[in-house]
Amino acid sequence: MTEFELIQTYFQRGAHGPSVVVGNGDDAAVVSPTPGHQTVISVDSVVAGRHVPTLCPPEGFASRLLGRGLSDLAAMAATPRYVLLSLTLPSFDAGWVDQFAEKFHHLAVQWGVDLIGGDTTRGPLSGQVTVIGEVPEGQAVTRKGARPGDRLWLLGQDLGGARAYLEVLSGSVAEHVIWAERYWRPEPLLDLGQALRGQTHAMIDVSDGLCQDVGHLLQGAAQPLHVEIDLDSLPLADGLIARFGRERALEMALTGGDDYVLLAAAPPDRSFDAGHCIGRFEASETPRISLDGQPVPADWSLGWDHSR
Amino acid sequence: MTEFELIQTYFQRGAHGPSVVVGNGDDAAVVSPTPGHQTVISVDSVVAGRHVPTLCPPEGFASRLLGRGLSDLAAMAATPRYVLLSLTLPSFDAGWVDQFAEKFHHLAVQWGVDLIGGDTTRGPLSGQVTVIGEVPEGQAVTRKGARPGDRLWLLGQDLGGARAYLEVLSGSVAEHVIWAERYWRPEPLLDLGQALRGQTHAMIDVSDGLCQDVGHLLQGAAQPLHVEIDLDSLPLADGLIARFGRERALEMALTGGDDYVLLAAAPPDRSFDAGHCIGRFEASETPRISLDGQPVPADWSLGWDHSR
Numbered sequence: 001m002t003e004f005e006l007i008q009t010y011f012q013r014g015a016h017g018p019s020v021v022v023g024n025g026d027d028a029a030v031v032s033p034t035p036g037h038q039t040v041i042s043v044d045s046v047v048a049g050r051h052v053p054t055l056c057p058p059e060g061f062a063s064r065l066l067g068r069g070l071s072d073l074a075a076m077a078a079t080p081r082y083v084l085l086s087l088t089l090p091s092f093d094a095g096w097v098d099q100f101a102e103k104f105h106h107l108a109v110q111w112g113v114d115l116i117g118g119d120t121t122r123g124p125l126s127g128q129v130t131v132i133g134e135v136p137e138g139q140a141v142t143r144k145g146a147r148p149g150d151r152l153w154l155l156g157q158d159l160g161g162a163r164a165y166l167e168v169l170s171g172s173v174a175e176h177v178i179w180a181e182r183y184w185r186p187e188p189l190l191d192l193g194q195a196l197r198g199q200t201h202a203m204i205d206v207s208d209g210l211c212q213d214v215g216h217l218l219q220g221a222a223q224p225l226h227v228e229i230d231l232d233s234l235p236l237a238d239g240l241i242a243r244f245g246r247e248r249a250l251e252m253a254l255t256g257g258d259d260y261v262l263l264a265a266a267p268p269d270r271s272f273d274a275g276h277c278i279g280r281f282e283a284s285e286t287p288r289i290s291l292d293g294q295p296v297p298a299d300w301s302l303g304w305d306h307s308r
Numbered sequence: 309m310t311e312f313e314l315i316q317t318y319f320q321r322g323a324h325g326p327s328v329v330v331g332n333g334d335d336a337a338v339v340s341p342t343p344g345h346q347t348v349i350s351v352d353s354v355v356a357g358r359h360v361p362t363l364c365p366p367e368g369f370a371s372r373l374l375g376r377g378l379s380d381l382a383a384m385a386a387t388p389r390y391v392l393l394s395l396t397l398p399s400f401d402a403g404w405v406d407q408f409a410e411k412f413h414h415l416a417v418q419w420g421v422d423l424i425g426g427d428t429t430r431g432p433l434s435g436q437v438t439v440i441g442e443v444p445e446g447q448a449v450t451r452k453g454a455r456p457g458d459r460l461w462l463l464g465q466d467l468g469g470a471r472a473y474l475e476v477l478s479g480s481v482a483e484h485v486i487w488a489e490r491y492w493r494p495e496p497l498l499d500l501g502q503a504l505r506g507q508t509h510a511m512i513d514v515s516d517g518l519c520q521d522v523g524h525l526l527q528g529a530a531q532p533l534h535v536e537i538d539l540d541s542l543p544l545a546d547g548l549i550a551r552f553g554r555e556r557a558l559e560m561a562l563t564g565g566d567d568y569v570l571l572a573a574a575p576p577d578r579s580f581d582a583g584h585c586i587g588r589f590e591a592s593e594t595p596r597i598s599l600d601g602q603p604v605p606a607d608w609s610l611g612w613d614h615s616r
Contacts, residue, residue: 021346022450026528027383027512028350028441030448033341038329041424042336043392043438047431075335084351086394086436116349123355123434128394130351130438133336140338142330204335220334 001092006120010101011085017114019081029116031082037134040078044069048125053169058100060184061127066107067186068207069129071260074193075205077141078133080111085118086128111190135197144220145201146265152214152227152279153272154235155196156189156261157182159210160249161237163256178238186260192274193262199272200264209257210234211289211296214279217265218287226284229254231292233278254291255300309400314428318409319393325422327389337424339390345442348386352377356433361477366408368492369435374415375494376515377437379568382501383513385449386441388419393426394436419498443505452528453509454573456591460522460535461508462543463583464497464569465490467518468557469545471564486546494568500582501570507580508572517565518542519597519604522587525573526595534592537562539600541586562599563608 001009007024016023022030033039046065048054066083073080085104089097108115113131161182167173168180189205196203202220206213214227231250240249265281266272289296309317315332324331330338341347354373356362374391381388393412397405416423421439469490475481476488497513504511510528514521522535539558548557573589574580597604 022384022448026450026452027380028348028386028439030384030443030450031347031349032445033345033347035343037341039339039341039347040336041339041390041392041438041440043394043426043436045394045396045427045429045436047396047429050429050431072335076330076338078336082349084349084438086351086353088353088355088434118351119353121353121355121358123358124432126396126431126434128351128353128436130349130392131336132349135338137340140330142334142338144334 006092006097010097011115011118013105016116020114020116023116029084031116034134036137038137038140040073040076040133040135040140041130042069042072043128043130044072045126045128056125058096059103062100062103063107063185065127065129066104066111067188067260069131070111070113070188070190071186071205071207073131073133074189075203075262076133076135077139077193077197077203078135079194080113080131080133080190082116082132083108083113084116084130087118087120088123088126089120090123090125111188139197141196141200141203142220143202143204143216146217146221146225146281147201148225148281148283149268150201150265150281151268151277152229152281153264153266153275154261154278155192155264155272155275158235158237159206159253159259159261160240160256162258163252164237164240164243173243176239176243182237183258186258188260189262196264199270200266202265204263206259206261206263207257209255210263211254211300213263214289217263218289224284224287225281227279227281227289228293229279229289229291233276235276251300314400314405318405319423319426321413324424328422328424331424337392339424342442344445346445346448348381348384348441348443348448349438350377350380351436351438352380353434353436364433366404367411370408370411371415371493373435373437374412374419375496375568377439378419378421378496378498379494379513379515381439381441382497383511383570384441384443385447385501385505385511386443387502388421388439388441388498390424390440391416391421392424392438395426395428396431396434397428398431398433419496447505449504449508449511450528451510451512451524454525454529454533454589455509456533456589457576458509458573458589459576459585460537460587460589461572461574461580461583462569462586463500463572463580466543466545467514467561467567467569468548468564470566471560472545472548472551481551484547484551490545491566494566496568497570504572507578508574510573512571514567514569514571515565517563518571519562519608521571522597525571526597532592532595533589535587535589535597536601537587537597537599541584543584559608
């Protein structure tokens, strides 16, 4: 099967939405922007042996690839519109590609993105998605803008599950179904992100690890801020404390990453049913984070650095 | 150096244009579409060992990656605006990354694209660019639309040079400076592509090989067409016939790929200074190509298939 046949067989399905002028199969795709909206764009890679195990199941590869990508749009409060897929395959295994494509298309429909382009090539397994969304003019929520007095909200499910699943993969603990869910099926909080337009000063998704991503909010603030995190308020993944003990469970929740919940800095008069208020921002001499009044341990790896 | 430091050091330079609302460094980039325009998007991969030698010089990697990507926008008659870069590096070699980034930024400025996002990770060397351009509403030129009576135009430089350079790499012939240029520094024909808005019925860039890309124009046509190519009209790369003889030189020109010239189907009353009229389209029972009246040899690999 050639690249063209592979794309035609697996990646050109169904009709495009009315805003797609030229879809998959030309030199480039052409889309009509919605008047009064801005375009929001992100790219995200999943490399086997780095972000997922080398022997990666096709459905998990599809879910993590598209879920991680769309989580970036959720964190900007954008409405997802389109996706382009670049796929590098070590060999052409029809069963693998078929299952990958089936899952990818299913999730694209579920999450409201139209597959408008991409390419395939041969090489070590990796995938890249370019995700494209829209926001009404001026309503994107960036990482910049946290202010003294803001509350730190965590919105979505719980923390540490994906990190715990890595322990399962390494064979050091037994399987726990929730952890596998968190790792293999990250759920981008698209509706939630859009509902937060105009409600928060700053937002980011937890991909690198809670502490590291709070650090990005601090870097984006106009003045140095101190964030005090209340550890008892953190929603931990099911079974985390029972299996690892409280101290290690908290470390996994604070540094593990891959949680794809949303972190937002919101004015103190706001409250969110879908979330937990886990801390507060105050003016500071230098940007810093504390955990129940203590500084972050110096030996903690602050999140998952994909370049290491 | 972490992923964040690497991105900050090498890939966040200079100011963005006025249409960039949020640039590099947030969860996603935000841009303002130009009123009355459509958005044109393509992704393109360069995988070491597949599209370039495994030991690839950083400047060549940057040039081929961005040049190939932007050639797709040229072929749609789009004005380039933005690029996002996904880079997978086997190790962090500061000298390599520095030279890559220097070249990439230089070409981005030269070709008029603003680097608004991307990611880096560790793994076998590969790069992906997402290129984004704009066209006035309805003026994109697609692969579809060739008609009986149209002339086939080849616009830009010459054919076969990049293919000849692969022979240099394999050690079977001596270096020829023009071939290395063609291979390592593909020049996307951006101004030419835009000048062809409203002038042609269909357009494509020659990336897979002339015959194969003419085949894409045939696939896109509303009715079966026969293309007769006049071999004497083909502009061959300097030194090609002298080194390989006419027959092999023509095969390289017709099947080699990576030439990044533009192929257009234009009405017979049009003429283009920057091009060569190399053939004509006529109605046919089935889509087919002939070369000086002969069918394309059955044993020719029709272009470079990156999935094989």
